[in-house]
Amino acid sequence: MKVIRPAKSPVEGRIMKSIPGNLK
């Protein structure tokens, strides 16, 4: 068992510009 990323408290910004397709 290896914890790659632990759980965070979900309720507790960053540009992630990744448009999922064409806008036209």
Next chain:
Amino acid sequence: MDTHYVPSRFNVLSRTDDHGMILYNSYTGAIVSFSEDEKAEVMDCLKRAGITELDSDVKKSLYDHGFIVPGHVDQKRRALFLHESMHRTDMMHLILLVTEACNFRCTYCYEKFERGKMKPEVVNGVKALVKDRAGTLSNLHISWFGGEPLLQMPLIEELSHTFLSIAQENQIQYSADVVTNGYFLTKETFEKLLSWNVRQFMVTIDGVGKMHDRTRHLAGGGGTFDQIIENLRAVKECSADFDFTIRVNFDQENIKEVSNLIACLKDHFAHDKRFGLFFHPVGRWGGEHDDELPICNHIISNQKIWEFTEEAVDEGLGMSSLISGSMMPTASVCYAAKPNSFVIGADGQLYKCTTCLDEEINKVGKLHEDGSLAIDFDKLATWVTSGEETDSGCQSCFFRPACQGNHCPYYRMLTGEKPCPYEKKNIRKVLSLIWKDSLQET
């Protein structure tokens, strides 16, 4: 003990190359891998019938990371509460167009470059806005954007000093990122940005030499690849910790040469975890050359993103932190859908989305010099409330806590379709790549 534990509705599991498995939960963001020996016990715990005792390390871990939850928990209500927590007012994210001019003319760019440097009264307004909100903020994040933001380093410096000072006086956690074409990102400039708390960087490289210059050239037509690579090699010599995403936009023309680019980047950036790659298909994003772009169809796009990512990981280049980062709860919600996020144009115009600055629906208000905001709340509501609350499919989705149906509200407005992120569409492949990428850290 009377408690009964059932599998979370937000789990995804995938196989690993060593015959083990990797588990992900979109509500807690946890990612845990299990060996071949542990797999049977994990699968037993994840049966719909659930378990009654946390009597082993594996079971305790599954509970601690949210993969199993008490049977009485209303998981959809958890997701709804998370969605509503986006309205907290102690966080603010401002995307500042310090200039709308750019020294590049990328073929797929959607910007018009009509307005130059941010006006002095707008700069005063930004300072006043942050100062006005400082007493109630716990977290301030600034995205330096444009245009090409590094054309206005003196303005970034002036505003950074203001933000750092206000943050220190009010115990606000202050962070910043920059999206730049990389042409002016010399080591000296990079170190200045680091000193102003900019820790996340994104530069796009579309190929080696002329293949990059084909799509990302200067306004006068000149090449940019050599200068960018020279800058990035100098940046790598910095001893500081930072998070640098090299983005690669691919289309039908450069798709066959992406492997050459990966080989080139391997020579410079392999086994340096501060650098990671992010592959993205070129789209028709509203630019003047849209009709001529040799874009890939969505099937090829979906496939190639992860093929290229795997090739990069196999060559010792990391995946961009954006990928696993976007799988955290709320992290795939676009800034355009967040109530506490605004784009501030060079003339003080407030927007939600950075890609459609000319659309009336996107002009949601105005920043005044005294820091006050005149907001059209009807327009704002369109951006903020058109996600999971309008879509029963999104409400039932395993990825709901991460994207909330709001990965790209503009795409939903235009097409009427769910704006599912590429990570979600290929989640099992992404998980296997995260596992593979994690092996390089041990």
